[in-house]
Amino acid sequence: MIPYVREIQFEYGVCDQVSPLIRRVVARNPGPFTFMGTGTYIVGRGEVAVIDPGPDLPEHLEAILAALEPGERVTHILVTHHHSDHSPLARPLKAKTGAAIYGCAVGAAAEESTIRTEAGADFDFAPDVSLCGGGQVLEGPGWTLEAVATPGHTSNHICFALKEENALFSGDHIMGWSTTVITPPDGDMTDYMESLERVKARDFDVLWPTHGPPIREVTPFIEAYATHRRAREAQVLAAVGEGYERIVDMVPKLYADVDPRLHPAAARSVLGHMIDLVRRGKVATDGPASIDSRYRLAT
Known part of the structure; x- marks a missing residue:
């Protein structure tokens, strides 16, 4: 937390x-x-x-x-x-x-x-x-x-x-x-x-x-900030592993406790994680990573 x-x-x-x-x-x-x-x-x-x-x-x-x-x-x-x-x-x-x-x-x-x-x-x-x-x-x-x-x-x-x-x-x-x-x-x-x-x-x-x-309390706060981001990244990876290929389908699962009106903004955040994961070779997609791309775990 x-x-x-x-x-x-x-x-x-x-x-x-x-x-x-x-x-x-x-x-x-x-x-x-x-x-x-x-x-x-x-x-x-x-x-x-x-x-x-x-x-x-x-x-x-x-x-x-x-x-x-x-x-x-x-x-x-x-x-x-x-x-x-x-x-x-x-x-x-x-x-x-x-x-x-x-x-x-x-x-x-x-x-x-x-x-x-x-x-x-x-x-x-x-x-x-x-x-x-x-x-x-x-x-x-x-x-x-x-x-x-x-x-x-x-x-x-x-x-x-x-x-x-x-x-x-x-x-x-x-x-x-x-x-x-x-x-x-x-x-x-x-x-x-x-x-x-x-x-x-x-x-x-x-x-x-x-x-x-x-x-x-600077160091504990920054560590908690980073941990939060890594936890969200793990959720994104898990969703891809479960067969969720598109960000629009992942968002309701990942942000189930968030007002659906905020889901479009949440999708932009997930895209940020996806771009990072593609760069690091953990997730693959055909072409540039985008909101409409289809994603899969990298092999």
């Missing part, structure tokens, strides 16, 4: 000091993909970084600006990925502050889907400074942030490590309230599992997801 953490105390539009170097303002955009809303983080004092400015809501822009102390200025706007609950406010915030936008541009694999599995995408997202690949270090007075490449949820997902607190702003890569959606073609299960191990190896003291409260 994943040891979810869902208790969070906040008021919309109010800035809370959540650690010595971190302030948080939560946007009023609660929903099935955003939990209680987008948590925008302000890092440092004097010259500050803003992480995941959030949806393009004028009231949230004003709340971020109001959270700045007299004389403070935003020098860096950091975006974990291009989904519409994370990146759209970057442009209005830049217009107000003059700060550069940092992140990884939308990849060629990203595309609109007729099946809603996320809060929507900001396909116009274009950072001023590219952090694709990770490893770049951004600094301000008293704070140091490192870009950590974590593809999987999206191809352009970046987390940000705060050196001074051994903390990671984990975006949607790891969330305390829910598992992460992996939807091909932009989402990639192989990349995601590798990214989980990369974060685990860093031995962070705390994770600050964009949605929900911090995760403080």
